[in-house]
Amino acid sequence: MNVYHGSYTEARKIDLFAAKPKRDFGKGFYVTTNRKQAEVWAEIQGRRNNCSGVVSLFEFSENAFSDNYYKTIKFSGYTDNWFEFVVKNRSNNLESNAHDYDIVEEPVADDDIYENVEKYIAGKILKEEFFESLKI
Helix, strand or coil, X not given: CEXXXXXXXXXXXXXXXXXXXXXXXXXXXXXXXXXXHHHHHHHHHHHHCCCCCEEEEEECCHHHHCCCCCCEEECCCCCHHHHHHHHHHHHCCCCCCCCCCXXXXXXXXXXXXXXXXXXXXXXXXXXXXXXXXXXX
């Protein structure tokens, strides 16, 4: 399957040393099957870095989800388990991940959801208020 990576520079290979910690799913290389989503992220990253954004294409084998070589986890939406996982990763003050998964699937927070996760971590809203905000 084709997966896309949006950034301010072309990604010719996956470089985990360039990855930043405290992201939704921890320090890692983020891709999407949705090209439009990668284009939007590339545009955002381009603006932040005063350049044009770039979408890089990678071929990903779906066998990675079924073989026992990779440790994977998949969330089916914005669930309580997803929320706890994201909060744990965003609150992690170490350079290493707060988990030991190789592949984490769905969903990544958009700007509004990201902002409300940060409000929860800062103690400005309760978890119930976070989930209520998803309904609006």
